[in-house]
């Protein structure tokens with residue numbers, strides 16, 4: 001008989017693991033608390049508007065391709081990927097001229113040169129290093145399970161790491177290349193994707209620039225949720241059972257081994273192993289008894305959480321020509337804005353924000369002649385916001401957009417608005433402190449220092465998703481699925497698997 005695997009949660013990590021184990025011939029059941037699959041990559045529709053609720057940047061297509069190949073599929077048979085051009089547009093406060101990043105080295109060096117003489121050549125040098133960093137990361141440490149500190153801080157990482165100064169902070173690193181504040185912001189904003197700030201993140205993460213500048217920014221036509229549908233189809237095709245509306249309330253442990261889960265209402269699903277994709281804090285402190293917890297409540301209280309988000313899903317009547325698909329507005333006082341997220345939590349008065357307008361590229365996500373907007377302001381996790389404050393803040397953010405993103409009269413054109421924030425993340429995904437992304441990628445929460453994907457206290461209990469290695473991001477969670485697979489099969493290699 002095939003071994004039975006129960007996976008708690010159908011986020012990308014959970015679905016990714018389900019695909020790998022099902023393909024290998026395990027008997028896989030995924031139990032998801034929500035009505036939809038996909039976890040934070042969720043979706044909802046309203047009056048012809050189709051809103052992707054979470055991720056919208058399809059980056060590092062090679063990592064997705066690698067996963068699809070492992071499960072015997074081709075990305076192009078499932079997704080119609082469009083390379084965005086420009087990749088994104090950046091608006092600066094009190095400055096009428098937005099800047100487009102094209103992920104085209106000639107165009108982008110010219111853009112940099114125009115802002116800071118000499119910066120064009122520096123961009124080439126920077127991106128060369130990011131590319132190298134990315135290759136080292138994907139070949140030598142992202143696809144590896146760590147057990148001992150020397151697994152990560154080996155001779156190569158230490159020598160090269162010092163040489164490339166990847167253990168300094170991102171901000172220091174970027175400042176060595178670019179002196180203008182504008183260009184520093186352009187190179188640093190990706191740290192928000194990792195739930196950290198350029199003043200905390202190790203410079204190692206300059207590899208993110210390889211993704212957006214060198215590889216380009218993609219969009220799955222039909223919306224990001226097409227990726228979830230593809231992962232679910234592949235998984236089911238290989239025999240896995242995907243159950244929704246089934247919150248797990250207990251991992252059943254017998255003689256020190258995970259032997260199944262209990263679903264709310266009492267149903268027990270037996271298993272030979274359990275893999276949890278629910279936030280690790282939740283799995284550890286809510287689904288296990290105290291003696292079974294590898295990381296207890298005290299441990300979690302000391303972690304640095306990635307930001308939560310103040311999100312607005314907007315249905316807008318009329319088109320908005322000043323916007324491209326991805327748009328960013330950077331605050332003037334960058335450091336203050338990061339402090340308001342990490343050090344002195346409050347709703348930032350002059351926030352940086354992100355506006356996704358997928359209807360610019362994809363007519364299927366909004367009624368004809370209308371615009372679908374996703375507006376995201378990173379804010380501190382655990383922030384309590386009253387309904388009145390939410391409405392006031394929404395108005396503040398919309399006013400800022402009108403003024404700084406060339407969107408006059410935007411507020412008068414909004415025909416649908418839904419606000420989604422800290423408490424929604426906590427309620428919908430059992431997210432610790434309502435963080436949108438989970439554990440931040442500070443140096444102390446990276447690689448060997450991130451919680452491992454195997455329980456120390458309970459045999460046959462494993463973890464997958466953004467809370468374990470390598471960390472946050474859709475394609476990165478697919479790597480976490482591969483790491484769980486490697487862990488279960490005692491595969492200790494550093495390279496991506498060639499086959500299952």
Ligand SMILES: Cc1cc2nc3c(=O)[nH]c(=O)nc-3n(C[C@H](O)[C@H](O)[C@H](O)COP(=O)(O)OP(=O)(O)OC[C@H]3O[C@@H](n4cnc5c(N)ncnc54)[C@H](O)[C@@H]3O)c2cc1C
Nearest residue numbers: 009011013033039040054055056057248278465466473474
């Ligand atoms: C607003 C936003 C924007 C983002 N933008 C991008 C982007 O542009 N590009 C990118 O690559 N990444 C982006 N990310 C990050 C990326 O979406 C996440 O890192 C990734 O989707 C997390 O996947 P996961 O596997 O950790 O699972 P999660 O998505 O966290 O899913 C975990 C699942 O477990 C379920 N669960 C919890 N408790 C239980 C229980 N008791 N029983 C059963 N099920 C349970 C939850 O309901 C959920 O479905 C974004 C995230 C957010 C929130």
